[in-house]
Amino acid sequence: MAVQLALRDIRKSFPVKTGRVDVLGGLSFDIYERDFVSIIGPSGCGKTTVFNVIAGLLEPDEGEIEYRGERVDGLRGKVGYMMQRDLLLPWRTVLQNVLIGPELAKMPLGEARDMAMEYLNTYGLAGFENAYPRMLSGGMRQRVALIRTLINDPDIILLDEPFSALDYQTRLYLEGVLMEAVETFNKTVVLVTHDIDEAVALSKRVVVLGGRPSHVKKIYDIDINARTPIGARSDPNFAGYFHALCGELDIQTEVA
Numbered sequence: 001m002a003v004q005l006a007l008r009d010i011r012k013s014f015p016v017k018t019g020r021v022d023v024l025g026g027l028s029f030d031i032y033e034r035d036f037v038s039i040i041g042p043s044g045c046g047k048t049t050v051f052n053v054i055a056g057l058l059e060p061d062e063g064e065i066e067y068r069g070e071r072v073d074g075l076r077g078k079v080g081y082m083m084q085r086d087l088l089l090p091w092r093t094v095l096q097n098v099l100i101g102p103e104l105a106k107m108p109l110g111e112a113r114d115m116a117m118e119y120l121n122t123y124g125l126a127g128f129e130n131a132y133p134r135m136l137s138g139g140m141r142q143r144v145a146l147i148r149t150l151i152n153d154p155d156i157i158l159l160d161e162p163f164s165a166l167d168y169q170t171r172l173y174l175e176g177v178l179m180e181a182v183e184t185f186n187k188t189v190v191l192v193t194h195d196i197d198e199a200v201a202l203s204k205r206v207v208v209l210g211g212r213p214s215h216v217k218k219i220y221d222i223d224i225n226a227r228t229p230i231g232a233r234s235d236p237n238f239a240g241y242f243h244a245l246c247g248e249l250d251i252q253t254e255v256a
């Protein structure tokens with residue numbers, strides 16, 4: 001399998017009152033072409049920081065990033081990044097928010113609008129295209145932010161807790177939509193989630209971060225070939241991975 005994105009010994013610290021706090025302590029892992037990798041780890045371990053480094057929004061103190069074998073300073077322009085906070089522009093409607101990327105890319109407006117409306121329909125937002133972000137629920141805003149990321153058709157998609165504000169039913173539905181889209185359009189996805197169940201159901205591989213400063217504790221290959229999120233959760237291998245990953249995060253799964 002060809003490596004698409006490689007992180008090599010990435011270190012990052014931030015200034016605090018008493019000096020500096022080391023957050024990433026030499027992080028290395030590879031992401032393959034058409035991979036689906038989830039990153040899990042305790043709150044505050046640096047998952048969002050890794051994404052900011054990959055996206056080129058933060059410079060690492062040390063370490064290298066390679067994209068298809070070439071050293072780069074971050075993947076600005078190559079990645080679609082759905083941030084943990086949705087960052088919709090409050091003065092733009094849903095449709096106008098979704099069209100930011102196509103506008104910047106100078107895509108023909110009619111074509112972009114048709115595509116946007118199709119996405120809004122698939123993601124259960126038909127009829128809300130002229131609403132403003134303040135009029136939407138948290139889950140609806142999250143869906144708009146996801147569409148805004150996908151519509152630009154990036155090579156690599158970084159999703160930071162994209163489904164956290166959704167009810168379970170909508171989450172399952174959108175997990176399915178994402179799985180299908182990734183499969184159809186040959187995308188590479190890196191997903192940060194606190195939901196182990198979701199990481200196992202969607203991913204080909206799961207990267208576990210831990211320690212302070214954090215490093216890659218373990219990488220699991222997930223041998224589940226289901227085509228839907230529910231199918232994956234019903235796979236005979238699902239429970240084994242789920243328990244192993246709970247163990248990695250020190251979550252007790254046995255009732256005493």
Ligand SMILES: Nc1ncnc2c1ncn2[C@@H]1O[C@H](COP(=O)(O)OP(=O)(O)OP(=O)(O)O)[C@@H](O)[C@H]1O
Pocket residue numbers: 014015023041042043044045046047048049050084
């Ligand atoms: N710009 C910054 N300045 C100072 N400290 C920061 C900055 N960004 C992140 N940190 C610190 O780095 C650590 C990791 O933050 P990060 O947001 O990457 O964690 P996370 O794993 O995404 O957590 P969560 O699961 O809660 O989203 C935290 O201790 C945070 O306070």
Ligand SMILES: [Mg+2]
Pocket residue numbers: 047048049084160
């Ligand atoms: Mg985070």
